[in-house]
Amino acid sequence: MAYIKCEELTLGYDGKAVTKHINFEVNKGDYLCIVGENGAGKSTLMKTLLGLQKPIEGEIVHGDGIKPYEIGYLPQQTVVQKDFPASVYEIVLSGNLAKCGFRPFYGKEEKKIAKENMKKMDIWDLRKKCYRNLSGGQQQRVLLARALCATTNILLLDEPVSGLDPKVTAEFYQLICDLNQSGVTIIMVSHDIYAATKYASHILHVGRKQLFFGKTSDYLGSEAYKLFGHGGDDDE
Amino acid sequence: MMSNIEKLRFYLQFPFVRYALIVGVLIALCSSLLGVTLVLKRYSFIGDGLSHVAFGAIAIATVMNIADKTIFTMPITIIAAVLLLRTGQNAKIKGDAAIAMLSVGSLAIGYMIMNVFSTSANISGDVCSTLFGSTSILTLSQSEVWLCVTMSFIVIALFIIYYNRIFAVTFDENFSKATGVKADRYNLLIAIMIAVIIVLGMNLVGSLLISALIIFPALSAMRMIQNFKGVVICSAIISVCCALAGMFVSILFSTPVGSTIVVADMIVFFICSVIGSLKR
Numbered sequence A: 001m002a003y004i005k006c007e008e009l010t011l012g013y014d015g016k017a018v019t020k021h022i023n024f025e026v027n028k029g030d031y032l033c034i035v036g037e038n039g040a041g042k043s044t045l046m047k048t049l050l051g052l053q054k055p056i057e058g059e060i061v062h063g064d065g066i067k068p069y070e071i072g073y074l075p076q077q078t079v080v081q082k083d084f085p086a087s088v089y090e091i092v093l094s095g096n097l098a099k100c101g102f103r104p105f106y107g108k109e110e111k112k113i114a115k116e117n118m119k120k121m122d123i124w125d126l127r128k129k130c131y132r133n134l135s136g137g138q139q140q141r142v143l144l145a146r147a148l149c150a151t152t153n154i155l156l157l158d159e160p161v162s163g164l165d166p167k168v169t170a171e172f173y174q175l176i177c178d179l180n181q182s183g184v185t186i187i188m189v190s191h192d193i194y195a196a197t198k199y200a201s202h203i204l205h206v207g208r209k210q211l212f213f214g215k216t217s218d219y220l221g222s223e224a225y226k227l228f229g230h231g232g233d234d235d236e
Numbered sequence B: 001m002m003s004n005i006e007k008l009r010f011y012l013q014f015p016f017v018r019y020a021l022i023v024g025v026l027i028a029l030c031s032s033l034l035g036v037t038l039v040l041k042r043y044s045f046i047g048d049g050l051s052h053v054a055f056g057a058i059a060i061a062t063v064m065n066i067a068d069k070t071i072f073t074m075p076i077t078i079i080a081a082v083l084l085l086r087t088g089q090n091a092k093i094k095g096d097a098a099i100a101m102l103s104v105g106s107l108a109i110g111y112m113i114m115n116v117f118s119t120s121a122n123i124s125g126d127v128c129s130t131l132f133g134s135t136s137i138l139t140l141s142q143s144e145v146w147l148c149v150t151m152s153f154i155v156i157a158l159f160i161i162y163y164n165r166i167f168a169v170t171f172d173e174n175f176s177k178a179t180g181v182k183a184d185r186y187n188l189l190i191a192i193m194i195a196v197i198i199v200l201g202m203n204l205v206g207s208l209l210i211s212a213l214i215i216f217p218a219l220s221a222m223r224m225i226q227n228f229k230g231v232v233i234c235s236a237i238i239s240v241c242c243a244l245a246g247m248f249v250s251i252l253f254s255t256p257v258g259s260t261i262v263v264a265d266m267i268v269f270f271i272c273s274v275i276g277s278l279k280r
Helices: A042-050 A088-094 A108-120 A136-150 A166-181 A193-199 A223-227 B002-012 B015-040 B044-063 B069-089 B095-117 B123-132 B142-161 B163-171 B173-178 B183-205 B210-224 B228-253 B257-279
Strands: A004-013 A016-026 A031-035 A057-062 A071-074 A154-158 A185-189 A202-206 A210-215
Touching: A004 A042, A016 A042, A016 A202, A016 A210, A031 A042, A031 A166, A031 A193, A042 A071, A042 A154, A042 A185, A042 B173, A071 A136, A071 B173, A088 A108, A088 A136, A088 B163, A108 A136, A136 A154, A136 A166, A136 B173, A166 A185, A166 A193, A210 A223, B002 B015, B002 B228, B015 B044, B015 B142, B015 B163, B015 B183, B015 B210, B015 B228, B015 B257, B044 B069, B044 B095, B044 B123, B044 B183, B044 B210, B069 B095, B069 B142, B069 B183, B095 B123, B142 B163, B142 B183, B163 B173, B163 B183, B163 B228, B173 B183, B183 B210, B183 B257, B210 B228, B210 B257, B228 B257
Parallel strands: A031 A185, A031 A202, A071 A154, A154 A185
Antiparallel strands: A004 A016, A004 A057, A202 A210
C-alpha cells in the first residue's frame, strides 16, 4: 500500500479546473519531484495534498499508516514571516503543536524533539537568534527542522530553493537527499528541472493534464521531458 | 512637585478614580497582548474597522436609552468581527475594501442617529466623548467596572492558554492547518477577543483612538525585542506604563485621558525606534 495515492484528481479553485487526470502514488522512501510550468497547478496540487483545499474530483487515499495530518510541510516564505520577531527555538517548537492535543503548553517530550531536530539541521547554536535576521539558507533550515518536528515520515517542500544562491542551493539539495536516504519520503515542487532529474527517484510532470509520471530514468527519454525545453535554457 | 503628589493623593481618595485606574490598566494590558498578533497578522485595520462599528452601536444604544451600553455594543461588535474575518477570506469585495466600507458606514450612521434622535442637549459633546473617550472612564457604573474586569481576565486567561496556538497560527497559518491545527477556529477566537477589547477600550480612549492602544505598544516592542514571547511581555509592560502615565498626567494637568495615553504611547514608540536602530 502506498503512502499517498491520487486517483483521477481534478484540481482548481472556485470550481474552475486548472489541471485534470492526475494519477500518481508515493511510496515509502520515494523522492518525488513535481515539475511543470507556472500556472500548471503545482501549488494547487500541493495544497490539495496537504488538505488545505479539496479536489474538485477524484480521491486522495492515504495508506501505510500515514494519517492526513502526518505530513511535514516546508512552505514558501510569506510576507508576514520576513519581518516576524520570533526566535529560532520558538518556531521549531511550534512544529510540535499537533502533538500537544488539548494540552496548552509544550512538555519535555516536545522540547526534546525540537532540540534533536535543531541539532540535526545544525541550527542549535542559532536557537536564540531572531528568524528575520537569518540568511535565506538558515531560514530554510529552521523551517525544515519545524517540519521534521511535525513528521518523521513524509515531507512536502514547496519551491524550497527559490531565492537561495547556488552554493546554498546545492547544500540544501544535499540535505534533502540525506534526509531521504535516512528514510524520509520527499515530495518537492520545483522549477529546477536539472536538480529534479539529478536527485529525485520519481517525476510528476503536470500541465493542463498530467504529462508524465514515473521513474526519473524513464522521464529522461519521454516526450514530456523534451517538451520542457530539455538541453536549452528557453524555459527560463 | 510636592503639590502634584498631594493632588494625586487627593484624587485617589475617590473610588471612581481608583476604578478608572484599575480598568485602564486592565484594558491596556489586554489590548497590548493581542496587539502583537494583530500587527503581525496584518489585521491592524480590522481593529480600526471594528472600533467604528462599536461607535455606531453605541450611538444606537445612547438613542435607545440603554443604561448598560457595553452589553449592547459587545455582541454587535463581535458579530462584525466574525463577518469581517469571513469576508476577508473569500468574497467579491476584498478584505480591506470591505472593512473601509463597514467602518465609514457605521461612523456615518452612528453620527446621523445621534443627531436626529438624540434628546441630549449637547450632541457634539456626546459624539466627541464617544469618539475620543474624554470622561467616560470616570463615569463608569459599578456594574460596568465589574464587566470590564471580568472580561479582561477572561481575555488574559484565554491568551495564556492558547498562547502557543496563537503563535503558530500567526507565524504560519498554512503549516498549522496542514499539521491538523484548527487555524480557522483560532482566527475566530482572536477576532472575538479583539472585538471584546475594543468595546472595553472605548471607555478609556474612545473609538477613534483604540487602535492606537492596540498597535503602538506592539510596534514599540517589536523595534527592540527579537523573540515572540519577549515582544508580548515587553508590549504589555509598555502599554500598562503608558496607560498609567497618561492617566496621571491627565488628572494632574486636566488633559483628555485618551489622547494623553496615546501621546505617551507615541513617545515610547519613538524612544524604542531609536534604541532599536542603535542596537543594530
